[in-house]
Amino acid sequence: VDAIACAIANIVAFGSLVGRIKVIESFLLSLIGAFLYEVNAQLFWRFYISDTGFGMRIFIFGGFMGLISSVILGKK
Numbered sequence: 209v210d211a212i213a214c215a216i217a218n219i220v221a222f223g224s225l226v227g228r229i230k231v232i233e234s235f236l237l238s239l240i241g242a243f244l245y246e247v248n249a250q251l252f253w254r255f256y257i258s259d260t261g262f263g264m265r266i267f268i269f270g271g272f273m274g275l276i277s278s279v280i281l282g283k284k
Contacts, residue, residue: 213262214245220270224278241273 218241222234229237248269252259259265 209262210249213266214242216262217241217245217266217270217273220267221274221277223270224274225281228278228281237277244273245269 218238221237221241225234225237245265249265252265257264
């Protein structure tokens with residue numbers, strides 16, 4: 209179930225980058241995104257944040273990752 213939530217979070221993050229990145233960048237972003245998603249999940253677990261249905265993990269992490277990735281890429 210956590211892997212599905214990670215995949216959905218990566219899809220949310222890719223939403224802000226559609227048309228601006230190529231195949232290798234999307235591959236690297238998915239690898240980095242999976243690692244950072246797990247760090248985020250562990251922080252949720254350590255601080256005892258109740259997240260029923262993975263909603264906060266998916267949309268907060270995915271949106272934030274997409275925003276940071278867009279800022280890093282700049283205007284193309």
